[in-house]
């Protein structure tokens with residue numbers, strides 16, 4: 001289905017939305033079943049998908065009183081890039097399923113509020129075009145392809161387009177089973193392609209007889225044999241900082257540091273190994289193991305300003321939004337993603353003030369009732 005643009009009425013509803021849940025409802029209403037299945041799905045029974053949210057809600061805060069909170073500073077920086085607030089956009093494939101402006105809209109929105117967008121290898125928009133829209137505020141997410149030469153070219157394109165970091169996703173040698181996508185045979189609509197990795201013809205040639213076209217497509221392209229021992233190859237391909245996305249244990253965090261990488265704690269939004277630990281629950285052991293030797297980020301289940309503070313209290317430098325950004329994009333393109341980021345920015349500011357903290361440096365484990 002080719003998407004229409006949001007109506008005047010839908011744009012007004014977006015402007016009136018008071019939280020991310022309301023924007024999710026607006027975004028969902030604009031999507032067809034194919035796209036909706038793809039966005040909402042977790043792997044298998046969705047235990048990890050739910051745990052990401054539940055673990056944020058479970059932790060209680062220990063606010064301090066009678067602190068001068070007349071001025072609040074939400075700023076931070078990630079790998080030297082200043083952020084107005086500690087929230088970026090996680091990589092997700094195929095923004096063209098949500099809005100005709102696709103990844104360009106997401107990039108512009110993130111840049112306009114001093115955030116950062118992570119662009120997926122499987123974008124519907126060429127890397128260079130997103131780089132131009134992002135004004136330097138983008139990181140590039142790499143899926144390492146079995147075709148190393150193609151991977152090398154993709155990394156070079158990301159560098160040339162101004163990416164500030166390479167986010168290497170390590171939790172998906174195979175895609176997890178998103179069963180709704182298999183049942184209804186998820187496929188990219190004919191007007192969309194994945195220009196960084198393959199032509200539309202290649203995509204169309206992938207078997208769709210048995211389940212999700214996406215899974216077959218991915219399985220056929222991605223390198224499943226890559227190990228820690230191969231990271232040296234990746235290091236040789238780029239000067240950019242490398243962030244390993246999908247780390248869930250202290251053991252892997254230690255290896256990441258030894259290999260000179262930064263760490264993105266994530267279970268891929270519950271879409272890979274079901275019953276894997278929630279992102280928030282994985283964070284403390286990782287922060288303890290890393291002990292300041294690398295930067296740590298987190299995604300999975302973030303939907304409130306208090307969630308952001310909890311992740312920071314447990315050792316994250318910043319958090320990233322997967323589905324919430326997609327709901328914003330579906331609800332209103334660039335304006336929708338911007339609205340999501342602005343709402344969260346304002347929630348972070350208020351949560352800091354009501355916690356008796358003036359800035360993020362004052363957010364530590366003593367904010368939490370553990």
Ligand SMILES: Cc1cc2nc3c(=O)[nH]c(=O)nc-3n(C[C@H](O)[C@H](O)[C@H](O)COP(=O)(O)O)c2cc1C
Pocket residue numbers: 038039040052090091092093120121122141169245266267268269270271299300301302320321322323324
């Ligand atoms: C529709 C969708 C597509 C995704 N595509 C990618 C991708 O291309 N590369 C990647 O590393 N992660 C991908 N992810 C995972 C996100 O980067 C992120 O880890 C996850 O969505 C965070 O959880 P949240 O949705 O609860 O915020 C995708 C997630 C979703 C929902």
Ligand SMILES: CCCCC(=O)C(=O)O
Pocket residue numbers: 092093122172214217218268271
């Ligand atoms: C073919 C792109 C896979 C994107 C992905 O990582 C996901 O759907 O979770």
